[in-house]
Amino acid sequence: MFAFRHGGDKVLWLQKPHASEVDPIGLTAWRSLPQRGRAGHANRGVLQGKSLRLEWLLDCLRFRLHAMKLRLVRLLLVTAGTAGAQLYVVSTVAGGAPPPTPLVARRASLQSTSAVATDAAGHVYFASSNCIFQIDPSDTLTRIAGTSRAGYSGDGGPAIAAQLNNPTAVAPDAAGNLYIADFGNGRIRKITASGSISTVASQLPVPHASGFQHPLALALDNAGNVYFSDPTAAIVEKLSLDGKVTLVAGTGYRDYSADGGAAVNASLGEPYGLAFDAAGNLYIVDSGYGRIRKVAQDGTISSFGVTDYYDPNRIALVGGTGMTIDRAGNFYIANQSSSRIIQITPDGKFDVAAGTGVAGFSGDSGPATSAELNQPTGVALDAKGNLYIADASNYRIRQVSPDLTVSTLAGDGNFNYSGDGGAASAARLGHPQGLTVDSNGNLYVADAVNHRVRKLSVNGPIATIAGSTVAGFAGDNGSAASALLDQPSALALDVAGNLLIADQGSGRIRKIATLTGSITTAVGGGVFACQGACSPNGLGDGGLATNAELLAPEGIAADSSGNLYIADTKDNALRTVSADALINTIVYGGMLGFDGLSKPNQVAVDRAGNLFIAEDGPILKLTPGGVISSTKANAHAGTPLAIDASGNLLFVGPCAGQISRLSAEGIPTVIAGQCDTGYSGDGGPALGALFNNPQGLTVDGAGNIYVADTGNGVIRLLRPTSYSALIGAVVNAASEIAGPVSPGEIVILYGAGLGPAQLTQAQAQNGIVGTQLGGTVVTFNGMAAPLLYSYATQVAAIVPYGVTGSTVQASVSYLGQTSPAFSVPGAASAPGLFTLDQSNAGPAAAVNADGQINSPGHPVALGGYISLYATGEGQTEAAGADGKIATAPLPHPVLPVSVTIGGQPANVTYYGAAPGQVAGLMQVNVQIPDGVAPGGYVPVFLKIGDTSSQLGVTLSVAVSAQRSGSFR
Known part of the structure; x- marks a missing residue:
């Protein structure tokens, strides 16, 4: 005390x-x-x-240290942030560009469409690719907010330069402003008629629970107040024009409680879509319980359409997401689970407005009820009676005209694909997975969901060298550029420099000849006859590799002797193909006293001939002598593998956002990323960056590591640096905002190699907090700063009162190793x-x-x-x-x-x-x-x-x- x-x-x-x-x-x-x-x-x-x-301040900051971004207690491997360890600087080299606009809306390549709305001027708005788009009455598509790269930035500036993070709803008001449910950031953003963006609500606590709200759906009342739902918190709230947030419905406990009472005392299941009727009543799609809940203007709650749990219509609303109401009082609900749009008449009768109940894409120019949709998430109506559908997994906006004919308004069906012939940094990648790099430094990328292999030439453009957006198997013995692939998942180069492709969907290993560019099948006949843990002879072992059976192979590697190694994933086997094209199985159930493999997805081979196998369990090592053992690599499920020039194994783990290295001595080390997933950190130390489920790794001759940052749709580069200390960000210790620093401000510096491996806290001596702590010294414009704590990846310091100027240079020294200067803006406060x-x-x-x-x-x-x-x-x-x-x-x-x-x-x-x-x-x-x-x-x-x-x-x-x- x-x-x-x-x-x-x-x-x-x-x-x-x-x-x-x-x-x-x-x-x-x-x-x-x-x-x-x-x-x-x-x-x-x-x-x-x-x-x-x-101690008060240290308690506060220490709590933040252990609970904020870095999640230090979850860094399960040895951190590379100590003096003398190899550090990397991260950057993005391909992908992540927004869709090029303006263009005809039907020609746009989009990601999942998660929301749709209309305004009185005939514009249609929707969210996709971490952006907000507008379609004008001439069907021209324009990006009006977001950069395509997930994150939070840009408030106070133009919306088109701001970052959003999985926006899920848009709602225009009568004054020309547009509200956005920035779900991933836990914020409601506002775009003014002039195009500037701001946050109008953020980080609102969840009643009766830990965590913060993530607004999913939006609706505006006639006065311009914004209502939003949060299915995780099971609540609906109101954001008034004066900025006050009040509870409208829900208790914070996910449940169903009876109708007739106050909505603020009624529990909800999973509130999704919101809509107002002409009388000002609010309706809520309670997806979890298959009901539409009505909140009257007096605050009482009731159910509409379904009044009993055993009502057969209830199932039609389970999985409901977006909702809109027409002038006649008909309800339209996007049912993601059944891939249909449900209509409920004012008297409670159910019907289907669009969709067949079978997920797919078909039916344009025909009746909407005969068309296939794929997990629709949003609906909206315009003044002419057109119904717009966010057809999420078809990557399109569909339109149902008043005569009930369906058409595509926006989207060409390709998933986040563009940029061939231009700079890689301006390109878009759908789902990058496998990577490999040739001796000239050209990088090859398996763009799995777009069924393509793309090449990033050194100092040249990005191009597709095999496949198209149509999945299939075709083109052998012809040009690879004309061939069809089916979910290419991994790449490797053989001893002759030919490109090998694990064509997962076709059950084959395809080969592109370096000299001619022609494509052939190297392994597999595409027959999925053997499933589960197969015996060796059941897979075609002992014969030609082209006669063998593979079942969804996900990984491939080649050694210097001309042997190939294949992770035959759904056959639970590791296969090898010799230089004379004969195939055998080398790891399978029951061999060498080993229990067998479970869905091996990646394989790598080092110069000594050791094989590393990634599967559902630990990464395994198989020596040339046939000894198999588990490594200490605590890998994340589905990890890619790569070997660097020193024989170290690179893998993803222990968390989905971390890249680690297993040394030849078997010691694991985190070299990039954090346990949290996201997209940030370019230009700074890789240890402070955020990645999102990387599924590809490769290393070039200079020691640069390429990462297929799959969840972000980009390729990241980890470049070795000679510095032992690096600053990645300087933020206000109270707000966590990276912005201008002022004299006397308590700040946190994030980075790598900044301090000791064990947290060291300050203690005042003779009423003074010192400027050296645990071997760490921080300077701002050359002036030493008092330090509150020091740790390998973050340091808390106080900007000296003598610091002035519009630009401030921050630097950290640890045990005599000094970081490069990190520039931050200066401010009076x-x-x-x-x-x-x-x-x-x-x-x-x-x-x-x-x-x-x-x-x-x-x-x-x-x-x-x-x-x-x-x-x-x-x-x-x-x-x-x-x-x-x-x-x-x-x-x-x-x-x-x-x-x-x-x-x-x-x-x-x-x-x-x-x-x-x-x-x-x-x-x-x-x-x-x-x-x-x-x-x-x-x-x-x-x-x-x-x-x-x-x-x-x-x-x-x-x-x-x-x-x-x-x-x-």
């Missing part, structure tokens, strides 16, 4: 919570909290002497509010005047007082002293400070240094305005100078007849 003294006899007690308690920054059992008036002027008590000790957990949003780290942590269970009353904690204050008066524990006279920002709560300006009664804390932590005491609408998640903003704190931070405010304490 720590005791901290404020002015006079005021004492604060901080009881560190037990491990079972949910109090992540250790703000438990406060007894009293005095307040101070405007900086430098006493009012209701004076904050003097020691208060929050350094960069405020960020600390929050109660690692999300950097949600409930603020705030203390009510009665000593309670502010929360929905302990709200502050209207007119009551509360203390907030922040960083990024900028220059102070008296001048800030780097690393000094704050004592009287307490410094305060020279820039003006204001706080807004629930859209109302608040009375700020103190702002300045937090007593007993290191310079850089700011305390702000405010009074809750009487005009604030009470609620559990009232937005709060701190403004210093011209800059405001991050979105999504909230307070809990309640109505009370008696004022809460006033720090008297």
Whole structure:
């Protein structure tokens, strides 16, 4: 237990919570909290002497260290972020470009279409490829938001340059604004009529649960308020025009409760699509329970269309997603599970509006009920009565005209394919998997879902050298460019430099001759006769490889003697083809006392002839002498394999977003990525980057590692660097925003090789936090920064008060090894509010005047007082002293400070240094305005100078007849 003294006899007690308690920054059992008036002027008590000790801040930051992006407790392998280890810089070399627009909508190559909406001007909007598109009345497609690369960026700038992360809904309003459910970012974004983008709601806490909401569907009422659903949290909420978020339906518990009561007390199953009728009633597709729920304007809930669990119509709504309502009151529901559009008339009769119930693509120019759809997710109507369908897995927008004829409005059916003949960086890849690189440095990519093999020539364009978007088997003995492939999954080069293709769908290994460009079948007859754990002779062993049977081979490797090795995946066997084209099985069930393989998907061979096999279990090693054993490589399921020049094995694992290396001595090391998946980090250390389920690896002669970042549709390059320390990002420690840094701001530097393998925390000596910690030194513009903790992949530092200028150069040295300079913008202030957990949003780290942590269970009353904690204050008066524990006279920002709560300006009664804390932590005491609408998640903003704190931070405010304490 720590005791901290404020002015006079005021004492604060901080009881560190037990491990079972949910109090992540250790703000438990406060007894009293005095307040101070405007900086430098006493009012209701004076904050003097020691208060929050350094441990408070370290507890806060340490919690973030273990729970934020890096998920340090999940780094199961030895980290390469120590001095002297080989580090890599990551970049993207192919793929990830947005679809080229404007163009005729039907010619666009899209990814899954996840939403559709219309406006009064006749435009159609939809989400695909992490972008938002608009189709005008002339059927011209234009990208209006997103870059195609998943992420979060761009607020305050043009929407077309902003990053989105799996947007799932769009909704235009009457003023020309467009709202986006940015599902992967947990945000609602807004595009103005002028094309700028902003976040209007973010990181909203889930009632009664941990985590944050992910808005899936949107609907607007006649007043322009935005309603959104979250099927994971099982709630529907309302975002008012003033920015306040309130609960509309659901309890946060996934269940079904009876109709007739208040919607806020009714449990929902999986709320998906939302729509309003002409009378202003809100309807919810409760997909999990196969019902349409109606929320009347008085807030009561009922069911529509299905009133009983055993109603035979209920099953038609299970799997329902998007919904719209026409002027006559007919409901149209996109049912993803049955690949149909369901119509419900105002009197509750069910019918099919489109689709046959069989997933596929057919029927254009014919009746909509005879057309095949493939997992539709969204529907919308225009003023003319046209029905638009987000035909997700056909990568199209379909249109049903008033005469019930179906057609394709947008999409050519190709999955994210374009760019041949141009730069690889401007190309699009559908599902890149297998990779290999030739001696000239040309890279080959198996674009599996597009049934192509593409070549990235050195300093040249990207091109398709085999296959087309049509899956099949054809073209042997002719030009590979005219051949058909079926899900090519792996590539290798044989000893003569010919390209080998594991053509998974056709059950063959195809070969492209380097000199002639012709294609042949090297292994397999395409007959899937042997399934399961087959005996050797049952696969054609002992005969010619072209007469053998393969079942969905996923992996291939070649050695210097001309032998081929095949992961015959669904035959649960490892096959070998000798230089004289004879095939045999070398690993199968029961051999050598071994239990057998389980879906081997990749194989690699080193120079010594050792084979490495990836399967459902550990990576196996088979020596030339026939000894098979498990390695220490903790691989992720479906990992690709590659061997570098030193004989190290490269693989994906232990997490789906990590690349690791197994040394010749059998020691595993993570060299790139994190346990979280995503897309980020280009230009920085590979250890700090995010990848998304990589399924291809290869190494060139210079030691560069190419990664097929499959989930992101790109090829990433890991380039070795001579530096032993690298900075990847500098973010505000409170907001986690990578932006301008200001004097006195507490920041976190992410990277690799930044500090020791064990977390080292600061301890103040003689009232000063030092600038050297665990062998780490951080400088900003050459000035040493006080350090709060040091670790291999992140360091917490305080920007010196002497730092000025519009550009700041950050550098980290660890054990004498210095990183290259990392440039960040400089600013006069960069405020960020600390929050109660690692999300950097949600409930603020705030203390009510009665000593309670502010929360929905302990709200502050209207007119009551509360203390907030922040960083990024900028220059102070008296001048800030780097690393000094704050004592009287307490410094305060020279820039003006204001706080807004629930859209109302608040009375700020103190702002300045937090007593007993290191310079850089700011305390702000405010009074809750009487005009604030009470609620559990009232937005709060701190403004210093011209800059405001991050979105999504909230307070809990309640109505009370008696004022809460006033720090008297």
